[in-house]
Amino acid sequence: MGAPLAVVAAVARTVAQLWDKPLLGVNHCVGHIEMGRMVTGAHDPTVLYVSGGNTQVIAYSQRRYRIFGETIDIAVGNCLDRFARVLKISNDPSPGYNIEQMAKKGQKLVELPYTVKGMDVSFSGILSHIEEVSHKMLASGECTPEDLCFSLQETVFAMLVEITERAMAHCGSQEVLIVGGVGCNLRLQEMMGIMCEERGAKLFATDERFCIDNGAMIAQAGWEMFRSGQVTTLEDSWITQRYRTDEVEVTWRD
Amino acid sequence: MEVQRALEFTLSVPFPSPLNARIAHGALSPDPEPRKAEVSKELTVVENLLHVRWRAAEARLLRVSINSFLDHLGLVVETMEQFGPPVPR
Numbered sequence: 001m002g003a004p005l006a007v008v009a010a011v012a013r014t015v016a017q018l019w020d021k022p023l024l025g026v027n028h029c030v031g032h033i034e035m036g037r038m039v040t041g042a043h044d045p046t047v048l049y050v051s052g053g054n055t056q057v058i059a060y061s062q063r064r065y066r067i068f069g070e071t072i073d074i075a076v077g078n079c080l081d082r083f084a085r086v087l088k089i090s091n092d093p094s095p096g097y098n099i100e101q102m103a104k105k106g107q108k109l110v111e112l113p114y115t116v117k118g119m120d121v122s123f124s125g126i127l128s129h130i131e132e133v134s135h136k137m138l139a140s141g142e143c144t145p146e147d148l149c150f151s152l153q154e155t156v157f158a159m160l161v162e163i164t165e166r167a168m169a170h171c172g173s174q175e176v177l178i179v180g181g182v183g184c185n186l187r188l189q190e191m192m193g194i195m196c197e198e199r200g201a202k203l204f205a206t207d208e209r210f211c212i213d214n215g216a217m218i219a220q221a222g223w224e225m226f227r228s229g230q231v232t233t234l235e236d237s238w239i240t241q242r243y244r245t246d247e248v249e250v251t252w253r254d
Numbered sequence: 255m256e257v258q259r260a261l262e263f264t265l266s267v268p269f270p271s272p273l274n275a276r277i278a279h280g281a282l283s284p285d286p287e288p289r290k291a292e293v294s295k296e297l298t299v300v301e302n303l304l305h306v307r308w309r310a311a312e313a314r315l316l317r318v319s320i321n322s323f324l325d326h327l328g329l330v331v332e333t334m335e336q337f338g339p340p341v342p343r
Contacts, residue, residue, distance in 0.1 A: 018340045
């Protein structure tokens, strides 16, 4: 992601100077969270941030979005996308969407590794396992591609719901907000909704217009930062691909 | 230990005004060279000219750095054309 960051930074710095306006550097995940909070009206949610590049469970405490758990290898969206390639599932409109549709026709739950490690999760082993066994199982008629889509979704989403629930228990939180591209998945929303209902908590989720990366989320987080008095000087506006969610001081919340 | 930087390259880019040159400087300066130890790049502004001076030990690294700089410079110039001229201040 170095090249797109460099491009947008150069343009943003130029425009800020041309128009003599303040510049604000925004953390990507904080963009997702702030837009999600604004769009759904969630007040102080436990956040599940799931996309092609990140998988984190986050809760706010004392001016930081703190990471309670995360993937120790690949992101859940990356796991789904690569699984789609193994099964030669179409990229149109997106691999995740097609997996979701196929999963609705799944009949059989194929047992897959369930890899929750404390508050963290791991997806690379599940992917390797599927890569190894899927073609054999499909050739022998042991299961269908739809069964595999269904089984993979059920397994990885159950893992995500588990660590989200544990974070809620830690914080005494009664709200969950799902953000990031994988957050579009209605089955994930449904499973999270069941967990929330059992705990008397409330689920906040959005559709693909807000889940998928967009400029408005950066604008919203930037606006919150600006309102609380932050600006980024040109010298401090260097880009980085290693900018963790908990590095940001959240000056706009109590 | 000072790395040997045998190769040098300089570039002077004229802008329509000193302010435009300063804006380009501000837009292109913040990001550090990915391989700081092996390539150094200095940007300065004199009047309406943006001066850039590279020093590097290896031609390969020098070329990569110059190429990337020219790409970003082109982007900044296009942005100025699209969204400029600078507001009076």
